[in-house]
């Protein structure tokens with residue numbers, strides 16, 4: 132199977148790396164289009180000749196074309212791509228917001244899969260939610276899901292609106308986690324820890340908590356109750372979160388991301 136990746140930034144590189152490392156796709160079967168020439172290390176064993184700056188005739192030989200540019204760059208890409216795609220090819224988009232309908236219109240392609248991965252795909256622990264146009268048959272969907280699963284876990288949704296919702300939850304989600312970590316590190320420093328000590332305390336707390344959660348079937352509420360002793364320190368901190376409506380703030384932020392995904396699709 133041959134794959135073209137348009138846009139070799141954070142996500143384009145992540146995808147190429149996952150496909151190659153999982154041995155699902157051979158490095159020589161990947162074509163990359165970007166304005167920038169990557170370093171040798173970034174090429175991941177893909178032959179230098181397979182890196183091109185514009186979509187060209189070699190595209191008609193590929194089975195899947197992955198759109199990994201920013202939504203704002205899609206129009207320019209689609210202009211070049213439109214005339215090169217043939218009927219059997221699958222277009223797989225990871226762009227935030229851009230709808231299946233828009234991708235179909237702008238690429239003249241009926242076989243479109245729209246997905247929302249996250250950056251954690253870099254270490255094979257990503258979360259991807261995907262949906263497909265009616266012309267994608269079961270076999271196509273199976274191939275795509277196998278490909279996506281080289282980057283982590285995936286779920287298929289019929290309702291395309293859930294791709295925007297996933298963008299706001301799991302797509303942008305890693306940044307929310309890093310934001311929370313950054314805030315805790317800052318507080319730890321204010322309490323007297325050095326920057327590296329603060330980072331260790333917070334990293335280990337996150338890694339440990341997630342692994343603990345995964346090792347048992349208790350809910351988040353149950354875990355909170357196990358940590359927060361009556362009249363103790365955690366309870367005092369949680370009172371501050373509640374008094375400042377932190378849950379509402381987080382919900383508002385996620386809704387804002389969802390709104391932005393919808394705007395990007397217009």
Ligand SMILES: NC(=O)C1=CN([C@@H]2O[C@H](COP(=O)(O)OP(=O)(O)OC[C@H]3O[C@@H](n4cnc5c(N)ncnc54)[C@H](O)[C@@H]3O)[C@@H](O)[C@H]2O)C=CC1
Pocket residue numbers: 137138139140141142143164165166167184199200201202204207208225226227247248249250302
């Ligand atoms: N960064 C993330 O965590 C996630 C990003 N996404 C989506 O993935 C897409 C890419 O995001 P990133 O990789 O973070 O962006 P990026 O900015 O790191 O990479 C985009 C690449 O596209 C290239 N590019 C721009 N115009 C081009 C053109 N006309 N032809 C060929 N290449 C062109 C740029 O040179 C750049 O290397 C976006 O649509 C974003 O919504 C989805 C999930 C997570």
Ligand SMILES: O=C(O)[C@@H]1CCC=N1
Pocket residue numbers: 227298302303
């Ligand atoms: O911020 C963005 O628009 C992209 C989509 C999800 C993560 N990054």
